[in-house]
Amino acid sequence: MTHQELVSCVGWTTAEELYSCSDDHQIVKWNLLTSETSQIVKLPDDIYPIDLHWFPKSLGTKKQTQAESFVLTSSDGKFHLISKLGRVEKSVEAHCGAVLAGRWNYEGTALVTVGEDGQIKIWSKTGMLRSTLAQQGTPVYSVAWGPDSEKVLYTAGKQLIIKPLQPNAKVLQWKAHDGIILKVDWNSVNDLILSAGEDCKYKVWDSYGRPLYSSQPHEHPITSVAWAPDGELFAVGSFHTLRLCDKTGWSYALEKPNTGSIFNIAWSIDGTQVAGACGNGHVVFAHVIEQRWEWKNFQVTLTKRRTMQVRNVLNDAVDLLEFRDRVIKASLNYAHLVVSTSLQCYVFSIKNWNTPLIFDLKEGTVSLILQAERHFLLVDGGGIYLYSYEGRFLSAPKFPGMRTDILNAQTVSLSNDTIAIKDKADEKIIFLFEASTGKPLGDGKLLSHKVMTLAVFNINSHFFFQINVFILRRKTWNLPLYLKQVCG
Template identity: 45%
Template sequence: MKLKISFLKEPKHVGVVSCVSWNNTEDVFSCGDDHKLLKWHLVNGECLVVATFPEDFYPICMHLFPKIHIGGNKHQQDVILIACADGKFHIVNNNGRIEKSVTAHQGACLAAQWSPDGAGFLTAGEDGFVKVWSRNGLLRSVVIQSDEPCYNAIWSPDNSSILYTKGNYLVIKHLSSTSKVTKWKAHDGVILSIAWNANNNLIISGSEDGFSKIWDSFGQQISVSVKHDQPITSVSWSPAGDMFIIGSYNLLRLCNANGWSHCLDRPSTGSVYSIAWSSDGTQLAAACANGHVLFAHIIDREYTWKNYACTQIGRKVVSIKDILTDQNDQLDYPDRVIQIALGFKHLVIATVKQCFIHKLSSWNTPVTFDLKEGTISMILLAERCMCVVERAGISIYSYMGRLLASPRCGSRPETIGRAAISLGPDSLAIIDQSDRKTIHVYDLPTGLIVRSSTDNTVTKLVHKMTVSNVSLSQTGSISERQLALLDYNRDLYVVTVRDTKCKFMKLGSQVLSIIWSADTELLVGLRANSAVAWCCTHAATQPDWLALTTVSKDISDLGRNPSLLSVEEGVACICRGNGSLLHVSLAAFPEKLLKHVADNMWQDALQLCRTVEDETLWACLAVLSWQHNQLAVAEEAFALIHQYYQVCYIQHLRSTIPEKLST
């Protein structure tokens, strides 16, 4: 993955460009010391002067009103908030006319940001004050009074608190009076830039000491960068929270959410004062000290599934290759590609206007349909359907392009992270964003009948702890659909969704990442120094059976925050904390056994166990055959794992069942 950078030979601004902000996925506003507000149209490459402000107008920060849907009404005010060096903030409309100007601070107004819900905004100034204002520019409250300049202040993703800088300290001030202030020393130098992501709830800070650091909301350090030669003047999360960008003097560095670097570019732009991502997370714009507005597009994104590899090699070009047959093709699209998903024998490409569904057996004849809106944050694939998450809502489509369902999940679907949503062949699970102890599981139509959002059967699961990760099993009938979840204590639970009395059964603790096999009901989890495979999750009701059917393998040097990417044929693909990939053969024979059982091939399953002669494999066969009432197979399997009390019970059942049938 890398950045494709472009900017004009001659800058359109005269002097420093201090701030940039996106209007939509194709339009950018920029403002600088030449008092001009410019609008850039990326599709046709035009640059228009929207307004020329007075001579004393020196902007420092700019933020456009957030794109939100309130009560299903798409009509909203489209205005720009600009903070200036004279202590004023200005509310400007899209035509460049100043609607309101207010003197907010003594000295410069260094930060201004709309709240995520659009109900108001905050400003921070050189006088050390942080103030909250109504949408119309009326002062609501003075939240912070400090004796040091506040170089930056931002809202928390849920609007409940404000993160601001105080010298080399970071401080989280909760707006409710009952909560304590969270304060910690973050850097050795003055902190110049901060960013807080809604999807992963992590914070980045950039400082004069040349370091950028990642923090959680409790002030615990997640990652620290290498030391840069110059101060970090800007940081910005991508909307999905899977990567971030940092800017310094003649430097742009794209990093993964764990902190390791994707790419490093050194454009001749001077200091990068502001960086903004487009809402689809594929483009960014940067305000530079030499008058340039820099644009960058993410390319060389790679996706793999079994023997297929897909790479985005240009803004509108995707390359796909079958590694086994060495068949290679290049797919061109009429619009810019924003999302790619590969799996379950399909390649799904979303552009700004349309979605293309390719079968891997025939790449050049895709199914297409128009999108509601050109801001897609995620595409999830399952065996029989796909899920598209965009700002307008969540939609479930068949692979023929037919809309199957539109489940309602809240007011801001684009803030749902990948850990908070999971798609199965017939179900969709979403963590409730307002109450993260609650999980909503929607039953999806398996035919071609279109359902409205009110027709879906919804199962509401309530856990005792806050849930951080959910994952639906990918095989079996809907009556046996299982949901695995991780809570904030890193405990792993599994629950059968369609049970009349849903019971959360604990499988393990200190689990960092989970994933189901796409072909069987094999659940794999990752701990700090090991990988664990639960071969029979239904055995969780019997602790001794669960222990016998669990496989664990020690792994060293996984680093911080490793994650599971896939499980195929019992081989787990793990992404280490430094970004390198590791393939671990964990449960090849148990997964083969599970496939035999799913196909009702009990003699083949028995022959596999006799050949391998592994106690865990026999234990899996014993539990599975007992659950499927294969008593003869279960008797042999339990005998070989020394569960003699179960053997005696099976023999008793086999002797009494014929008598009951005869009577």
Template identity: 45%
Template sequence: MKLKISSFKEPKHVGVVICVSWNNTEDVFSCGDDHKLLKWNLVNSECMTVMTFSDDFYPTGMHLFPKINMGGNKHQHDVILISTADGKFHIVNHNGRIEKTINAHQGACLAAQWSPDGAGLLTAGEDGFVKVWSRNGLLRSTIVQSDVPCYNAVWSPDSSAILYTKENFLVIKHLNSNNKIIKWKAHEGLILCVAWNANNNMIISGSEDGFSKIWDTFGQQISVSVKHDQPITSVSWSPAGDLFVIGSYNLLRLCSANGWSHCLDRPATGSIYNIAWSSDGTQLAAACANGHVMFAHIIEREYTWKNFSCTQTGRKVISIKDIITDQSDQLDYPDRVIQIALGFNHLVIATVKQCFIHKLSSWNTPVTFDLKEGTISMILLSERCLCVVERAGLSVYSYMGRLLASPRWGARPDTLGRAGLSLGPDSLAAIDQTDRKLIHVFDLPTGLIVRSSSDNTVTKLSHKMTVSDIALSQSGPISERQLALLDYNRDLYVITVKDPKAKFNKLGSQILDIVWSSETELLVGLRASSVVAWCCPRAATQTDWLALTTVSKEITDLGRNPSVVCVEDGVARICRGNGSMLHVSLAAFPEKLLKHVAANMWQAALQLCRTVEDETLWACLAVLAWQQHQLAVAEEAFALIHQYQQVCYIQHLRNTIPEKLSSGRLTVN
């Protein structure tokens, strides 16, 4: 993955460009020391002057009103917030006319930002004050009073707190005064820029000391960059939270959310003062000191699934290859590609206007359907359906392009991350954004009859702790659908969603990441120095059984914040903290056994265990046979793992009530 950079031959601004902001995925506004507000169109490669302000108008920041679904007049929301060096902020419409000017600070107004919900705005000034204002420019409260300049301040994703800089410290101040202020020393030099992502809830900071660092909301350091030669003048998260970019003097670096670098470019632009991502997360614009507005888009994104490899080679071009047959092809699209998903024998491509569904067996004849709007933040795949996350909401489609459901639970789709959303073959699970202890599980109509979204059955699960990650199992009937979750203590729990006596059963602690196998109920988790596979998560109700059916393998040099990408045929694909990939063969035989059991091939399962002669494999067979009421198989398996009390119990059942066993009327718990 890398950035393809472009800019106009001649700068359109005279002097330094201070700030840029996206209006939509094709239009960008920029403002600089030449007092001009320019509008750039990337489709037509045109630049027009929207407004020339007065000679004393020196901008320090700019933010467009957030694109959210709000009532009232739409044109009231088409406004731009601009802060200036004379201590004022201005509310400007898209035609450049100043609607309102407010004296906000003594000295320069160094930062101004609309709240994510659009209900208000904040400003930070050279006088050390941070203030919150109404949408119409009325002062609500002065949040911070300090004796040192505040160079930057941003809202929290839920608009409940403010992050601001104080020299080399970062401070989180909650608007609710009952909450404790969180303050920590973040850098050795003055902090110049910060960003807070709505999807991963992570904070990134850049400083005069040449470092950029990633933090969680408790002030714990997640990652730190290499030392750069010059101060970090700008940082920006991508909307999805999986990438971020930092800008410095003649430097632009694209990094993953874990902090490792994808690419480094050294354009001759001088310092990069501001960077803004487009809402689809595929393009960015940068304000440069030499008068240029620099544009870049992401290319060479790579995706793999089994023996297929897919690479985006251009804005509208995808290259796909079957590694086994060496068959390859180049797929051209009429519009710019913004999202790609590969898996479950399908390749799904979302462009600005349409979604293309390719079968991997015949990728030249795709199924297409029109999108509601051209801002897609995420595509999730499962065996029977796919989920498209747009700014307007979530939509679940079949692979034939039919709309199956549009689940709604009051969430803002643009702040939904992959950790808080999971798609199963017949279910969709989502963490509630207002109460992160609550999980919504929607039943999806994946049959021939398509019901309306109001008919979808919703199961609400409430956990005792705040939930950070969820994952639905990908195999089995809906009555046996399992949900795995990680809470903020990094404890792993699993629950059967449709169980009338559903209970969260704990599987392990200090788990960093989880993923289900796409074909079986094998659950793989990652610890700091090991990989763990739970072959029978349903055995969590029995502590002894859980230990017997768990496989663990020690791994060194995983680095900070590793993640599990996928699990195929018992092989876990792990992304290390430095971005390199590692394949760990962890549970190849247990997953083969699970496939035999799912196909009701008990003799094949027995033959596999007798051939391999592994105690863990026999334990898995014993637990699975017991759960499926295959008592003869369970008796042999329990005997070979020395669970003699269970063998005696099974013999007691077989000897005392043979008629019930033969008729199949026995219920074994």
């Protein structure tokens, strides 16, 4: 089954299942394991879908294995809350004219919608209007939540606006493009913003509106941009164009599929695949390969979704590593290669590539792997887990308000004795844990100036923190380096 008209939006329920919506009024489910498609529901003829966003899986112990419902915005001024089975649970009159975008916040406690009427509205998860956040004279084409769900980013012609939910808080606005801005995305891990415009450019910004990258003009308007979940990559869609980029903006790969314009891009939950909603009625799928890891004289390349090549540059010896399931994350350090697939974790020693240690994962979507000399750390949607290189579980540190979905290598650090985690809610706080037990060191908190990046490292068996901080002194910005001894 394929769509007969333009595909407007796509969204993943799991890493192997995608829903697509089209102007043919069909919602279609794609199963990538079986290559089967099936119609979930045929919408009424007066509903033309525009945007789709799955309700976030709950955090912590009640976490679901897959999304169970989604919001669908449409051209009739309504948004619709629809179950995974296709049942329309509720339809809400939201805007005058089309509802151009709708996004759940990260906790699933609020929904933001924007429309042709220039209004930005906040709703409860049951579809009750909470507030009209802003109103302007031009259509709002795209919207995104800030990482803390306390701010909303939206388009205003050639301008981008960040407006806090808190009344009377400072609003940030800047000219971002020379043409109308069509799409935005804001990543919760790296706190960076993407924008795409009719000026045929895509751009990367920090959360203060400062430009980090601007592409050269393309032949056609950029119609879609989307961050990978971990914030390391992003995808760009245009007419007959799908581009993969590093978070700094540089292009890794360019494909020219015969798709028409790609109006919407969605990353799979594990960050290994991209789906695009295409103007010619197709849905395009792409898989990220050719990632590379290096340590000393070893070079590891992901050549296929389930295959890695290990090359020893000293003697050109090559080993092929085959996996039962697709590779999601990997790390090469301290004489070990740690690989997470959708179901298992593999630990290879550089001394023997043929007999890895293998253990099952509680949840397949590993978002971060960090290594130290004695052990390694995995982060997934359920928590933080420390293992020895023999596969023995060591500890699972926790702290109040922990959100594993926003942890990355700049906010978590690991040494042989200590785990350090920067608190996203209060960036003056660093939580410290004993690696072997997961228990807090002291009271578990280190107070300092605002922490930008964090690393724990080992010098002569003494452990230190390397902390980069900004301190405002009168009119001068200084960047001092603090070394704080923790133990030793």
